[in-house]
Amino acid sequence: MTGDEIVRLAKQHTIFEWAVQGTADPVPVAHAKGVHFWTPEGKRITEQIQKVTYVTPSMVIEARARLGAKLAEIAPGDIDVFFFTNPPLCITEAELREGFGIIDASLVAAGL
Numbered sequence: 583m584t585g586d587e588i589v590r591l592a593k594q595h596t597i598f599e600w601a602v603q604g605t606a607d608p609v610p611v612a613h614a615k616g617v618h619f620w621t622p623e624g625k626r627i628t629e630q631i632q633k634v635t636y637v638t639p640s641m642v643i644e645a646r647a648r649l650g651a652k653l654a655e656i657a658p659g660d661i662d663v664f665f666f667t668n669p670p671l672c673i674t675e676a677e678l679r680e681g682f683g684i685i686d687a688s689l690v691a692a693g694l
Contacts, residue, residue: 583644585610586620592642595650597665599639608642 588610598606654662
């Protein structure tokens with residue numbers, strides 16, 4: 583997938599924490615080595631990560647984009663946007679926010 587494709591799918595099918603939805607400008611990440619990571623197009627960015635299985639909420643990787651698209655494909659009805667969070671504290675925070683009516687209950691499901 584290209585960086586643009588990863589960003590498009592991730593923005594279409596996932597919710598970004600700590601960002602106003604629709605305004606997030608995530609950085610697509612393909613791989614990392616040492617303190618560097620690269621976009622799918624080969625642009626090197628310096629950061630301290632070793633293996634790209636998760637990046638900050640302001641970045642996206644192919645796995646997130648593909649998972650969001652796959653969930654949209656198999657989810658019932660018109661559910662096609664998903665929220666991935668940092669466990670465990672953010673899960674508890676999301677559940678509390680839902681309990682107090684701060685966020686919609688449909689966003690807090692299956693550990694999301």
